[in-house]
Amino acid sequence: MRKAMLAAGAAVAAAALLAGCSSTSGSGSDATADTNLSATISYAFWDSNQKPAMDALIKDFNKTYPKIKVTEQITPYQNFFTKLQTQGSSKTLPDVFWMNGPNFQLYASNDMLEPIGSGIDPSNYPASLNELYSYDGKQYGAPKDFDTIGVYYNKAIFDKAGVAYPTANWTWDEFHQKAKAISDKLKGDGIYGVASGLSGGQEVYYNTILQAGGSIISKDGKKSGYSDPKSIKGLQFVRDLIADGSSPTPSQLSDTPQDQWFINGKSAMFWSGTWVNAELLGSPVKDSIALAPLPKDERSATVIHGLANVVAKSSKNKPAAVAFQTYLAGKKAAEIQAQMGAANPAYNDTQQAFVKSAPWDLNIFLTEAKDSSFPYPISKNTAAWNKLESDLLPDAFDGKRPVAEVAKELAEKMNAALAKE
Amino acid sequence: MMSTSTITGKAGAVATTAAPATTGRGGRRRPSRGSSRAKKTEWLWAAVFVLPLLFGVVVFYIWPIIRNAYFSFTTWGVFGGATWSGLNNYETLLADPMFWRSILNTLIYVGFLLLGIPLAVVFASLINRPGLRFASVYRTAFFLPYVAMPAAVSMVWRIIFNGDFGMLNYVLSLVGIKGPNWLSTEWIALIAVGIVGMWISVGFNLIVLSAGMKGIPPEMYEASSLDGASRLRQFFSITVPLLSPSIFFVSVMTVITGFQLFDLLYALMGTQNPAINNTQSMVYLFFQHQQTGDNGYAAAVGMAILVLVGVFTILQFRMQKRWVNYV
Numbered sequence: 001m002r003k004a005m006l007a008a009g010a011a012v013a014a015a016a017l018l019a020g021c022s023s024t025s026g027s028g029s030d031a032t033a034d035t036n037l038s039a040t041i042s043y044a045f046w047d048s049n050q051k052p053a054m055d056a057l058i059k060d061f062n063k064t065y066p067k068i069k070v071t072e073q074i075t076p077y078q079n080f081f082t083k084l085q086t087q088g089s090s091k092t093l094p095d096v097f098w099m100n101g102p103n104f105q106l107y108a109s110n111d112m113l114e115p116i117g118s119g120i121d122p123s124n125y126p127a128s129l130n131e132l133y134s135y136d137g138k139q140y141g142a143p144k145d146f147d148t149i150g151v152y153y154n155k156a157i158f159d160k161a162g163v164a165y166p167t168a169n170w171t172w173d174e175f176h177q178k179a180k181a182i183s184d185k186l187k188g189d190g191i192y193g194v195a196s197g198l199s200g201g202q203e204v205y206y207n208t209i210l211q212a213g214g215s216i217i218s219k220d221g222k223k224s225g226y227s228d229p230k231s232i233k234g235l236q237f238v239r240d241l242i243a244d245g246s247s248p249t250p251s252q253l254s255d256t257p258q259d260q261w262f263i264n265g266k267s268a269m270f271w272s273g274t275w276v277n278a279e280l281l282g283s284p285v286k287d288s289i290a291l292a293p294l295p296k297d298e299r300s301a302t303v304i305h306g307l308a309n310v311v312a313k314s315s316k317n318k319p320a321a322v323a324f325q326t327y328l329a330g331k332k333a334a335e336i337q338a339q340m341g342a343a344n345p346a347y348n349d350t351q352q353a354f355v356k357s358a359p360w361d362l363n364i365f366l367t368e369a370k371d372s373s374f375p376y377p378i379s380k381n382t383a384a385w386n387k388l389e390s391d392l393l394p395d396a397f398d399g400k401r402p403v404a405e406v407a408k409e410l411a412e413k414m415n416a417a418l419a420k421e
Numbered sequence: 422m423m424s425t426s427t428i429t430g431k432a433g434a435v436a437t438t439a440a441p442a443t444t445g446r447g448g449r450r451r452p453s454r455g456s457s458r459a460k461k462t463e464w465l466w467a468a469v470f471v472l473p474l475l476f477g478v479v480v481f482y483i484w485p486i487i488r489n490a491y492f493s494f495t496t497w498g499v500f501g502g503a504t505w506s507g508l509n510n511y512e513t514l515l516a517d518p519m520f521w522r523s524i525l526n527t528l529i530y531v532g533f534l535l536l537g538i539p540l541a542v543v544f545a546s547l548i549n550r551p552g553l554r555f556a557s558v559y560r561t562a563f564f565l566p567y568v569a570m571p572a573a574v575s576m577v578w579r580i581i582f583n584g585d586f587g588m589l590n591y592v593l594s595l596v597g598i599k600g601p602n603w604l605s606t607e608w609i610a611l612i613a614v615g616i617v618g619m620w621i622s623v624g625f626n627l628i629v630l631s632a633g634m635k636g637i638p639p640e641m642y643e644a645s646s647l648d649g650a651s652r653l654r655q656f657f658s659i660t661v662p663l664l665s666p667s668i669f670f671v672s673v674m675t676v677i678t679g680f681q682l683f684d685l686l687y688a689l690m691g692t693q694n695p696a697i698n699n700t701q702s703m704v705y706l707f708f709q710h711q712q713t714g715d716n717g718y719a720a721a722v723g724m725a726i727l728v729l730v731g732v733f734t735i736l737q738f739r740m741q742k743r744w745v746n747y748v
């Protein structure tokens with residue numbers, strides 16, 4: 001984590017330097033920009049659940065900048081980045097838009113983004129997030145929100161199976177024993193100990209790999225970590241859960257997604273992040289849900305991911321766009337988001353309103369973010385090797401091929417993909 | 422041949438009304454023997470009438486195909502900037518086991534759809550039995566799956582096929598069979614998708630074939646029943662042969678739509694399905710590569726689809742001489 005701090009520090013320095021340059025050239029990445037700026041800018045995002053919060057933010061922004069008109073462009077996530085790529089190709093990107101980890105470097109390395117303005121102070125956000133949105137020593141994204149992974153569990157099922165609840169410092173072995181015990185006891189009811197998403201790494205296997213002391217990708221983003229025996233151990237743990245029936249198979253999880261198993265009382269535990277909070281609050285098992293941190297192996301670990309607001313380099317109204325990004329990065333905007341339950345804001349110490357939104361202890365996510373979080377693994381073309389992961393890993397989890405063999409093939413192919421970047 | 426003369430004929434007629442002064446007695450003259458000037462005007466008018474359609478076809482079909490052919494020889498960066506890379510994409514394509522698998526999967530799917538044609542012929546002849554009550558109700562019922570959104574249809578079938586909680590496996594469990602995860606097991610998923618595809622396509626085929634049956638003269642049936650032919654005999658000796666032009670049309674269309682399999686597969690199985698790679702169609706392969714920014718390669722897949730559809734359509738036209746009867 002110290003390294004992450006250093007990177008963040010470098011990013012601050014770089015941002016300050018850049019702001020210095022631009023104020024002389026008059027392009028105005030300056031936070032104290034003229035509040036009389038008159039412009040129309042576009043703001044693109046994908047989550048329509050968050051539209052009310054975004055509306056409120058724009059309204060509040062207009063109190064300071066009454067002459068900047070912000071128009072929203074909402075595109076569902078499935079098409080968001082396809083559309084953005086087309087817009088990027090024709091230099092018609094929205095002025096300000098949401099960015100996520102897997103796509104960030106692609107845009108930064110293709111010179112599509114403007115570094116953050118001097119009015120944004122990275123020390124206000126978790127260091128891992130600043131690292132996630134920095135490229136070549138420059139920070140481009142202003143962290144918007146974040147999520148870490150925890151274990152949601154259903155107390156009623158634990159009681160029924162006569163298994164003790166998870167404790168704060170639990171280990172893989174304890175987790176596995178509980179999951180197995182519940183699956184065995186409640187087999188007749190079709191209830192599993194754990195059902196978590198295996199289609200991407202974020203919810204389960206990135207975490208287990210990191211907990212075992214392995215890595216998904218090297219720090220510089222040039223080499224795969226999948227052939228590391230520790231990484232293989234992390235994957236093997238997932239396989240073991242499926243092999244002895246503690247968890248449904250990838251096929252079963254494809255037919256019925258993990259969240260459905262959990263909210264219908266068919267699984268006792270469920271690894272997931274803050275984003276399922278709203279869904280769980282509205283679910284039939286709401287009253288018996290509790291939250292525990294992820295179990296540890298060699299170390300405690302969770303990936304941290306969050307969205308950021310970025311400004312397009314091709315923006316024709318850059319001062320206005322930067323002013324809006326700076327506003328969104330501020331404390332007030334974070335508080336509005338938290339109050340409206342839209343997302344867990346990235347701005348330090350503004351999460352209390354969000355923590356209060358559920359009866360289970362959401363503080364666990366915040367503690368994890370501070371103490372044991374690792375940046376979400378990315379490279380310049382993350383999508384290329386994400387595809388390799390989802391092509392190859394199901395065979396390992398399903399037991400069709402040995403985990404180590406699959407991991408080595410994945411590492412090889414991923415290295416080939418990384419070499420092309 | 423036929424279509425050309427129709428166009429000239431019409432154009433000639435219009436030319437007369439539009440410019441009577443220049444063509445004079447043109448209206449009574451046979452277009453093919455018109456003076457060169459009249460012929461010119463006719464061609465001009467023909468062009469004017471064909472132009473709007475032609476414009477659409479060129480802009481939205483021909484030009485994209487040409488561009489796609491060009492891009493299939495390039496390496497295309499995520500944000501544009503295609504660089505010429507010769508046959509590189511095609512070499513990778515031919516060496517890619519996923520490509521061959523996607524052809525096989527697509528052909529199997531097309532096979533399922535073609536199996537639906539005999540079914541549609543049988544259903545159509547049942548529905549068109551004279552004196553059948555509620556015929557239009559049946560027709561609507563069969564046609565509904567075809568007009569319904571594939572995404573909506575898929576949602577329902579997903580529930581039916583669900584491995585743990587699905588209706589199908591529940592019914593199977595009643596007779597003591599433990600059903601598989603239909604949509605997430607290799608090979609079985611392809612069968613499931615094929616069945617749904619067949620179910621959808623029967624509706625369209627049924628309507629086309631019903632229309633074809635209406636064109637069969639009733640005297641044929643009367644005459645044959647006087648000769649003592651059974652209903653079954655009538656079906657095989659009158660209905661099927663006289664319906665063969667419609668069957669031919671339907672099978673050409675079926676093969677083309679089968680090769681375009683994408684939405685059904687995408688909605689039924691989803692992108693995160695462990696069996697998707699071994700079940701994917703050619704269009705899905707295109708989509709996957711396009712999603713990861715590998716656009717040059719995706720374009721090459723597109724060309725392969727074009728070539729295969731072309732080959733199969735030509736083959737069908739060649740073979741029709743053997744079995745299609747034009748009365």
